[in-house]
Amino acid sequence: MGENVQHLSFLQDNGGKKGILAWITTTDHKRIGLLYFYSLTVFFLMGVVLGILMRLELMNPGKDLVEPQTYNSLFTLHGVIMIFLFVIPGIPAVFGNIALPLLLGARDVAFPKLNLLSWYLYILGALMALSTLLFGNAPDTGWTFYAPYSVRTGTNVTMAVLAAFILGFSSILTGLNFIVTIHRMRAPGMTWFRMPLFSWALYATAWIQLLATPVVGITLLMIAVERMLGIGLFDPSLGGDPILYQHLFWIYSHPAVYIMILPGMGVISEMIPVFARRRIFGYKAIAYSSLAIAFIGYFVWGHHMFTSGMSGPARVIFSLLTFLVAVPSAIKVFNWVATLYGGSIDLKPPLLYALGFIFLFLIGGLTGLVNGALAADVHIHDTYFVVGHFHYVMFGGTGFAFFAALHYWFPKVYGKMYNVKHATRAFWVLFTGFNILYFPMLVVGMMGMPRRYYDYLPQFHIPNLISTFGSWIVVSGLIYMIVVLIQGYRKGTPAGKNPWGGLTLDWQTDSPPITENFVELPIVTEGPYEYK
Amino acid sequence: MEEHKSHIIDYLTQIKVWVALVIFTLITVATAEVDFAMLTVAVALTIASVKSILVLLYFMHLKFESRILNLFVIVVMLVFLAMIVFTFFDYIFRLSHGS
Numbered sequence: 156m157g158e159n160v161q162h163l164s165f166l167q168d169n170g171g172k173k174g175i176l177a178w179i180t181t182t183d184h185k186r187i188g189l190l191y192f193y194s195l196t197v198f199f200l201m202g203v204v205l206g207i208l209m210r211l212e213l214m215n216p217g218k219d220l221v222e223p224q225t226y227n228s229l230f231t232l233h234g235v236i237m238i239f240l241f242v243i244p245g246i247p248a249v250f251g252n253i254a255l256p257l258l259l260g261a262r263d264v265a266f267p268k269l270n271l272l273s274w275y276l277y278i279l280g281a282l283m284a285l286s287t288l289l290f291g292n293a294p295d296t297g298w299t300f301y302a303p304y305s306v307r308t309g310t311n312v313t314m315a316v317l318a319a320f321i322l323g324f325s326s327i328l329t330g331l332n333f334i335v336t337i338h339r340m341r342a343p344g345m346t347w348f349r350m351p352l353f354s355w356a357l358y359a360t361a362w363i364q365l366l367a368t369p370v371v372g373i374t375l376l377m378i379a380v381e382r383m384l385g386i387g388l389f390d391p392s393l394g395g396d397p398i399l400y401q402h403l404f405w406i407y408s409h410p411a412v413y414i415m416i417l418p419g420m421g422v423i424s425e426m427i428p429v430f431a432r433r434r435i436f437g438y439k440a441i442a443y444s445s446l447a448i449a450f451i452g453y454f455v456w457g458h459h460m461f462t463s464g465m466s467g468p469a470r471v472i473f474s475l476l477t478f479l480v481a482v483p484s485a486i487k488v489f490n491w492v493a494t495l496y497g498g499s500i501d502l503k504p505p506l507l508y509a510l511g512f513i514f515l516f517l518i519g520g521l522t523g524l525v526n527g528a529l530a531a532d533v534h535i536h537d538t539y540f541v542v543g544h545f546h547y548v549m550f551g552g553t554g555f556a557f558f559a560a561l562h563y564w565f566p567k568v569y570g571k572m573y574n575v576k577h578a579t580r581a582f583w584v585l586f587t588g589f590n591i592l593y594f595p596m597l598v599v600g601m602m603g604m605p606r607r608y609y610d611y612l613p614q615f616h617i618p619n620l621i622s623t624f625g626s627w628i629v630v631s632g633l634i635y636m637i638v639v640l641i642q643g644y645r646k647g648t649p650a651g652k653n654p655w656g657g658l659t660l661d662w663q664t665d666s667p668p669i670t671e672n673f674v675e676l677p678i679v680t681e682g683p684y685e686y687k
Numbered sequence: 688m689e690e691h692k693s694h695i696i697d698y699l700t701q702i703k704v705w706v707a708l709v710i711f712t713l714i715t716v717a718t719a720e721v722d723f724a725m726l727t728v729a730v731a732l733t734i735a736s737v738k739s740i741l742v743l744l745y746f747m748h749l750k751f752e753s754r755i756l757n758l759f760v761i762v763v764m765l766v767f768l769a770m771i772v773f774t775f776f777d778y779i780f781r782l783s784h785g786s
């Protein structure tokens with residue numbers, strides 16, 4: 156840019172500090188995004204290891220690898236890590252942080268220091284959660300901490316619950332930051348309806364983070380208080396009500412599944428027009444459906460409680476409301492497919508992961524409706540059908556969207572391109588393994604195999620064997636993907652500003668972007684996907 | 688971007704609001720003695736809501752803020768209200784079915 160000022164890329168610009176200090180004291184949104192990315196990846200892989208151990212135990216009937224009590228701790232920590240340390244922060248904390256200011260044409264998020272604080276809280280919460288592996292007995296309640304068992308168990312539930320409480324604060328701060336950023340920091344000319352769709356998704360998500368998280372915070376604190384002071388809130392023998400716990404827990408945790416999935420949907424909406432070289436079909440419908448999902452998502456929590464002893468009329472109401480959420484979700488899927496239709500499709504790895512997302516999320520979403528149907532759920536509640544269902548949504552949905560975003564913004568962040576051929580192969584390994592791992596769970600669940608047991612009846616053997624076999628393919632796919640990306644980071648060819656031909660502002664600046672993102676703030680004159 | 692004006696609330700108003708809050712607290716304590724049956728929670732929450740609205744309006748200066756901020760708070764309140772209503776629906780149905 157004809158000036159003499161030297162603009163350093165954010166990866167080089169240490170702001171006068173040295174080594175690791177330049178990273179852990181940074182307020183640059185891209186660096187914070189990467190801090191999240193590296194820590195999240197470590198926790199994700201730990202979660203995978205625990206998952207693999209469970210699958211090994213379940214390969215054959217009978218006890219072969221771990222004690223029953225160890226198995227209980229395995230699924231609890233696997234769940235806690237995957238939920239609180241991976242999928243909930245996931246896309247917003249990593250790719251929201253990295254991409255949102257770039258997409259909006261801003262220099263940073265609204266509160267950069269708060270942003271760093273939220274990462275520290277995340278690390279603190281993570282360390283607290285993982286400390287339960289080392290000190291005291293690891294919790295065995297499942298990630299849901301259901302009372303009254305969580306009040307009575309001798310395991311270290313208090314620490315795990317306090318960890319989730321701290322992690323909640325981190326989530327709230329990220330949400331707050333994004334809401335203010337989106338309201339205040341859009342580039343000149345970027346009206347609400349010229350915003351890229353990922354920003355809309357993050358906006359809807361941020362409202363859930365802000366409004367729903369405090370509820371779980373206070374609920375978990377109530378568990379801690381009940382354990383430490385013996386106040387009867389949830390334990391019937393102390394005069395409490397266990398169903399109240401389930402209400403309070405799911406008032407947060409159901410909206411939280413939209414914290415997980417909405418940003419994923421946003422990533423997909425961002426990529427489909429780029430790789431189909433077409434204007435997105437139904438921009439406003441997609442934008443509004445994010446808000447609609449966020450809103451309706453607040454009122455469906457009772458569908459987790461159909462068999463809990465909740466009253467009949469409440470069950471019917473929650474079942475009905477659950478079916479309503481399917482409408483805005485389907486609107487998105489139809490719009491994506493309509494955008495692809497007639498486009499000049501370029502099957503690059505990000506799009507492959509996006510299509511993988513649509514396919515797997517469709518299975519996850521539709522099996523969700525099976526669970527949401529009151530009469531059906533009474534039979535499949537707490538079976539492997541549910542385990543299959545939520546892995547399809549959380550791993551097949553959010554997980555694949557996370558990988559899509561990773562492959563999409565990788566060249567932007569590091570300025571280098573990974574080997575596309577190998578990345579494509581890694582996708583196919585992962586995708587195939589995924590279905591071999593989880594589809595049998597849907598089947599064996601229908602056959603009646605309950606979840607959260609280290610053992611099962613002999614008639615469930617074959618599907619479990621197939622599933623364990625699938626888990627090895629998934630791990631191979633993950634390792635393959637990681638190796639390809641690390642190779643890309645070390646030896647990749649320069650990617651250039653805009654390797655995918657995107658029209659959004661993130662692609663108009665350097666790769667990797669300079670610390671200030673843009674030399675001069677862009678002026679926006681049209682929508683984000685105006686392919687001609 | 689709208690201009691941000693800072694408002695100063697005079698002491699008298701502050702004190703009036705504080706007195707009102709104290710009175711409402713006394714009412715809360717008093718009503719704890721009365722049995723409203725199914726409406727116990729509703730009564731307690733109504734008093735608490737009035738108190739928080741006073742705090743929001745005067746101590747947190749919402750009264751002088753832009754419309755959009757007020758709208759946000761109203762939406763949040765409504766969502767919260769809906770959560771409570773849905774939860775207590777369940778309780779009322781459970782009570783009326785005698786379980």
Ligand code: HEM
Pocket residue numbers: 203206207209210230231233234235237238241242296297298299542546549550554606607608609626629630
């Ligand atoms: C290689 C990858 C994975 C494997 C092999 C795996 C395996 C399993 C198995 C076998 C269970 C059921 C335990 C039981 O009910 O007895 C389980 C539970 C669970 N998984 Fe995974 N999983 C994997 C990845 C993930 C991912 C990516 C997520 C989230 C994004 C996730 C979230 C959960 C949750 C929330 C539970 C429920 C824990 C509980 O019952 O409290 N898993 N997983």
